[in-house]
Amino acid sequence: MKSPTELPAAVPYLDLPAQMRAIRKDIDAAIGRTLDNCSFCLGPDVGQFEKDFARFCGAEHCVAFNSGTSALHIAMRLLNIGPGDEVITTPYTFVATSWAISYVGAKPVFVDAEDATFNLDPKLIERAITPRTKAVMPVHLYGHPFEVDPILAICRQHNLPLVEDTAQAHGAKYRGKVVGTFGAMSCFSFYPGKNLGAYGEGGGLVTNNAAYAARARSLREHGSTQRYYHDEVGYNYRMEGIQGAVLGVKLKHLDAWTRERRRVAHRYHELLAGTPLQLPGEADYAESAYHLYVVRHPRRDELKKHLEANKVGCALHYPVSLHLQKCYADLGYKAGDFPVAEKAARECLSLPIYPELTEAQIQRVAAVVQGFFQA
Numbered sequence: 001m002k003s004p005t006e007l008p009a010a011v012p013y014l015d016l017p018a019q020m021r022a023i024r025k026d027i028d029a030a031i032g033r034t035l036d037n038c039s040f041c042l043g044p045d046v047g048q049f050e051k052d053f054a055r056f057c058g059a060e061h062c063v064a065f066n067s068g069t070s071a072l073h074i075a076m077r078l079l080n081i082g083p084g085d086e087v088i089t090t091p092y093t094f095v096a097t098s099w100a101i102s103y104v105g106a107k108p109v110f111v112d113a114e115d116a117t118f119n120l121d122p123k124l125i126e127r128a129i130t131p132r133t134k135a136v137m138p139v140h141l142y143g144h145p146f147e148v149d150p151i152l153a154i155c156r157q158h159n160l161p162l163v164e165d166t167a168q169a170h171g172a173k174y175r176g177k178v179v180g181t182f183g184a185m186s187c188f189s190f191y192p193g194k195n196l197g198a199y200g201e202g203g204g205l206v207t208n209n210a211a212y213a214a215r216a217r218s219l220r221e222h223g224s225t226q227r228y229y230h231d232e233v234g235y236n237y238r239m240e241g242i243q244g245a246v247l248g249v250k251l252k253h254l255d256a257w258t259r260e261r262r263r264v265a266h267r268y269h270e271l272l273a274g275t276p277l278q279l280p281g282e283a284d285y286a287e288s289a290y291h292l293y294v295v296r297h298p299r300r301d302e303l304k305k306h307l308e309a310n311k312v313g314c315a316l317h318y319p320v321s322l323h324l325q326k327c328y329a330d331l332g333y334k335a336g337d338f339p340v341a342e343k344a345a346r347e348c349l350s351l352p353i354y355p356e357l358t359e360a361q362i363q364r365v366a367a368v369v370q371g372f373f374q375a
């Protein structure tokens with residue numbers, strides 16, 4: 001262990017420049033190529049990235065979008081979900097998961113999370129199914145896979161498609177298999193802070209179903225397969241050429257970056273084991289991609305202030321469960337409806353985690369956390 005004077009004074013919550021420095025030459029070359037061939041919307045680099053990312057997931061198809069939110073929206077369109085329909089999902093996620101349901105005029109039906117992983121609780125799904133239910137959409141939250149097998153079994157039994165929100169879980173594994181091909185389709189985000197992040201917005205829809213992939217390509221391009229002929233109401237959801245070029249460079253590093261994230265997580269596990277914090281565990285079926293390292297404690301707000309006062313970055317994912325958000329007041333949920341999600345929203349705190357985090361930075365974070373409990 002390093003002495004306190006050897007540790008860095010500040011640890012940022014995220015450090016995108018650190019990652020960019022290591023790959024800058026390749027990025028410049030890739031962006032230069034896009035500029036040279038002026039393929040700004042979709043184009044060859046996006047097409048190549050789609051192939052490479054599908055292979056990475058072990059899937060037949062990847063359709064690139066201008067955001068993860070757009071990909072989720074299209075997932076709902078592909079399943080022909082609309083007004084009067086219901087989709088079962090988790091209230092403990094980023095709001096974009098349920099936006100997709102709302103965008104098509106359907107109703108998000110929330111089911112509480114399970115305490116150990118904060119993922120949709122398989123035991124609670126069946127009682128939420130009604131004749132209006134059209135899909136189940138759990139999230140591999142924080143990069144930790146949800147429990148796929150029991151959820152798939154329920155979906156099969158009720159003839160419901162499973163949509164995986166994989167926005168936070170690039171390369172995470174469920175029982176040894178990369179997540180994203182268990183359901184009818186999965187939706188990734190390539191937002192800059194994600195495990196695989198663009199230099200702008202980006203998203204992807206991954207599927208083994210050729211008909212879904214073809215319709216997704218049409219829907220992202222104004223509902224057309226032939227220019228100026230529009231088969232159905234579509235969108236401008238195309239990925240930009242530059243993002244395809246950047247993601248193509250970064251994808252080559254993703255496995256190594258995930259290993260580094262796991263190194264950081266395991267060091268936190270060791271260094272924080274003696275504190276009263278509840279640390280993120282890995283279920284026996286899971287290999288987490290550690291998009292986030294989320295600890296839990298009833299004095300979360302005080303701990304957050306202490307970390308910030310000591311220049312250690314931290315964040316809340318998420319401070320309010322979706323069923324209590326103002327935008328969803330009309331759904332009629334109230335405090336107490338989802339106790340696990342509500343408790344998580346009060347107690348969860350995300351510590352810095354990224355592949356470039358050094359041993360000294362990790363020790364600094366741990367020392368500041370330990371200092372809080374010793375005071």
Ligand SMILES: Cc1ncc(COP(=O)(O)O)c(C=O)c1O
Nearest residue numbers: 067068069094096097167189191
């Ligand atoms: C769980 C989850 N779903 C969906 C999204 C939406 O992705 P994007 O920000 O790329 O639209 C995000 C990311 O922000 C997310 O974390």
